[in-house]
Amino acid sequence: MENIFRAKLSFIAIVVVAGSILMSSYQCFADEAFDLDAYKKKVKQWQDLKYGLFVCWGPASIGGKGIGWVRNAPRSGNPNPWYPPKENLIDGEVYDNLYKQFNPVDFDADQWMTIAKKAGVKYFMFLTKHHDGFMMWDTKTSDYDIMSTPYGKDICKEIADAAHKHGIKLGWYYSPPDWYDLDCRHPKRHGVYIKRMQEQLRELMTNYGKISMLWTDTDGGNAPWDQDNTFAMIRKLQPGIMVNNRMEYNRIPGWAYGGWYLACQNRLNGKPTRWKDFGDYDASSEGHVGGYNSLPHESVMTMLGHQWVWKPKADLYSGTEGANFLASSLLGNGNFLYNVGPMPSGKINDHHVERLLKTGKWLDKVGEAVYDTTCGPILRGIWGGSTTKGKNVYIFMPDTIVNAWDSDDLYPLTPLDKKLVSITSLTGEKVSAEQNSDGVIEIKMPETTKKREDGQAGYMIMKLTFDEANPQVKEGTTLSQDSMVKQSKIRPGASIAFAGTASMTPGQGWGNYAHHAVDGNAATIAQSTSPVWDLHIDLQKNYSIDKIKILPTPGVWANEYSIKVSTDKENWTTVDTITNANDKPRIIEFDKIDVRYVWMDVTGVGHKGNFGHGIIEFEIYMAK
Incomplete structure (x- = not known):
């Protein structure tokens, strides 16, 4: 050469x-x-x-x-x-x-x-x-x-x-x-x-x-x-x-x-x-x-x-x-x-x-919620996230959360230290809100989000305008936004995975943590440093479920696994065993069963190399 x-x-x-x-x-x-x-x-x-x-x-x-x-x-x-x-x-x-x-x-x-x-x-x-x-x-x-x-x-x-x-x-x-x-x-x-x-x-x-x-x-x-x-x-x-x-x-x-x-x-x-x-x-x-x-x-x-x-x-x-x-x-x-x-x-x-x-x-x-903004005041979580500019706070709420919320139940937003003047949706949904004496903003949620066209992010984006600039989380607030959301009433037929906690065995790395599989965010993935790893989800209480949807990461996916469920983490029921799976979304349906714990027991992957398989979302649906 x-x-x-x-x-x-x-x-x-x-x-x-x-x-x-x-x-x-x-x-x-x-x-x-x-x-x-x-x-x-x-x-x-x-x-x-x-x-x-x-x-x-x-x-x-x-x-x-x-x-x-x-x-x-x-x-x-x-x-x-x-x-x-x-x-x-x-x-x-x-x-x-x-x-x-x-x-x-x-x-x-x-x-x-x-x-x-x-x-x-x-x-x-x-x-x-x-x-x-x-x-x-x-x-x-x-x-x-x-x-x-x-x-x-x-x-x-x-x-x-x-x-x-x-x-x-x-x-x-x-x-x-x-x-x-x-x-x-x-x-x-x-x-x-x-x-x-x-x-x-x-x-x-x-x-x-x-x-x-x-x-x-x-x-x-x-x-x-x-x-x-x-x-x-x-x-x-x-x-x-x-x-x-x-x-x-x-x-x-x-x-x-x-x-x-x-x-x-x-x-x-x-x-x-x-x-x-x-x-x-x-x-x-x-x-x-x-x-x-x-x-x-x-x-x-x-x-x-x-x-x-x-x-x-x-x-x-x-x-x-x-x-x-x-x-x-x-x-x-x-x-x-x-x-x-x-x-x-x-x-x-x-x-x-x-x-x-x-x-x-x-x-x-929705550019006003993106450009020239500052992250916060309510930091991101499974609930979504926020940006702020001047007197405005922009709430990005994943469609999975909105569509799982019982519309008869008001959505509580972490207390802020300024007075709410108005609320609108930049993405077309009908929303309203009131602020109580503690600063908590209770939002009347829509029945469902607008249908998203290709190119639109999977978020309902709300614009909250306050009487003064730079609204901040009220001093003394101890309950996180994720905690407030997880206490919500979920409508039947919706995915409830966000209400739980997730872990993986063995290990995790690269910033692709286990909770990314249940965060309702299609931009994040859960991935371990180990090629073969299991996902464990604790829904915090028993739910009656009848469907699970898995969105694997294209190019790095599990192709052999079993889905196991339990109410006590000791006695497990296998609802399905998958072999020769591809890296496309998979829906697993089964007879209604009460569960608290869900285990994706992986035994094989479909890709070459030492990369761990990835999961974009692991959705668990409450039976109607």
């Missing part, structure tokens, strides 16, 4: 010789006092955007199997032993030469930005270089770039010009690890690579106008990226830029992101930090949109299911699933970055566009 970084040795020699001069001017910047107020201001501006579009695209799109990780060749300096299944690999020599075929004649950056605006996204993230080392801009550091393709034009410039024209905030994805560059992590030549890497970042920060975000990445190896000086250069060239934390992965070898969380919390509290400089927000939650994180963070998902670049016949997430991901990220105090993979020709596939635009139409109706 020819490594064409050697084609510009004269330039690289200049960079190496001048490297200490190039970086010395930034060293003082790294030592300057940190401006906490300026940091909080730029974080708030970024958080107000809420929704970004990620585009992973390049020569790897021609292969149709993935980017970087599917390259079947040695990985420069990376000890990570994981490779995809053999059928998904591309020979390294073939992969490294795909750029010679890359000629995206249908690429139109202006059209991409028009789609992005109609989709309701506020920022645009573009992949400039992945671990495979190919650069999508006109770099002076190597010939392994877009200028060496048949297309021969600087795609990053076209994207930057279009983003600025349309008023969309622009970010670059750039991976410091480089499996193509033989100097990367080389025991003797890594210093040469660092100067080259920093020069590439200087180009990206200098040649394309305002850059609002930098999305760095990790390949799982150690991170010798001269972070203090690298961050200093980036911040000097692009003041106010938001940089994620993935350059911190294994900055302390073997500690993953642990060092960043502690450093970020200390910074926000005005305490000394471990490093002179580091990432501004957490982007480590790839594939996870559940939970809550008080630190600035972003959830990242791809519309293509488990792949980031173009894949023919990919199993795409629906428009509604994309909207659910966005809503769930929002309610967890995070931004949401959603990836599409354009075709090798440069066109974003019509099916991708259709899904984006459907969610855009939903955002046209």
Whole structure:
């Protein structure tokens, strides 16, 4: 394999010789006092955007199997032993030469930005270089770039010009690890690579106008990226830029992101930090949109299911699933970055566009509850979640909760310290409410939610307006919103799983906790670190049930299991045994039976690899 970084040795020699001069001017910047107020201001501006579009695209799109990780060749300096299944690999020599075929004649950056605006996204993230080392801009550091393709034009410039024209905030994805560059992590030549890497970042920060975000990445190896000086250069060239934390992965070898969380919390509290400089927000939650994180963070998902670049016949997430991901990220105090993979020709596939635009139409109706809001005042739970802006609080209540609620029973909302003036539904339902002397708001619920169209999230969204701004949970409140909801009267025929608690054996990890299986949120999953694991649900009291619906995670599912029920956790009745199941939703119906405990006893999975099977929702229906 020819490594064409050697084609510009004269330039690289200049960079190496001048490297200490190039970086010395930034060293003082790294030592300057940190401006906490300026940091909080730029974080708030970024958080107000809420929704970004990620585009992973390049020569790897021609292969149709993935980017970087599917390259079947040695990985420069990376000890990570994981490779995809053999059928998904591309020979390294073939992969490294795909750029010679890359000629995206249908690429139109202006059209991409028009789609992005109609989709309701506020920022645009573009992949400039992945671990495979190919650069999508006109770099002076190597010939392994877009200028060496048949297309021969600087795609990053076209994207930057279009983003600025349309008023969309622009970010670059750039991976410091480089499996193509033989100097990367080389025991003797890594210093040469660092100067080259920093020069590439200087180009990206200098040649394309305002850059609002930098999305760095990790390949799982150690991170010798001269972070203090690298961050200093980036911040000097692009003041106010938001940089994620993935350059911190294994900055302390073997500690993953642990060092960043502690450093970020200390910074926000005005305490000394471990490093002179580091990432501004957490982007480590790839594939996870559940939970809550008080630190600035972003959830990242791809519309293509488990792949980031173009894949023919990919199993795409629906428009509604994309909207659910966005809503769930929002309610967890995070931004949401959603990836599409354009075709090798440069066109974003019509099916991708259709899904984006459907969610855009939903955002046209409910956007006031999304953009420029703050998470809270009532934190998320199985009951749903809330956002606030000025005098308004927006309640996101899952359709599963609304449709399970007995409409004769008033819905109690955690006491707030301001006076309620009005309540409306942004999603079309008829609601009313009164506030008692304790501040508790009792909501008259609709008989049922409006039918959701594709692209609309599965939430009823209510707008509560108060007499003063910034309503907060009343001091002294001890009963959580989830506790109040679980005491409710549930209508016959509805799913009652949310009223229970869930656990898994063995173990759990990755933030995909057991309770995600019963939270009524189709954007979250329950998944263990163990390939085969059991789900246990305690409904807290006996219910008469006659149906269970299981929504497995596409691509990672249990294919052999039994559903067992009990009233005492000692004597179990098997209501069904499933073999050769697929990853599609499954409804299990049986004669009415009284239960408190439900056990999904799993004995086999239908996927390969060491990933645990996943459950999006496990719904338990009360008999009519």
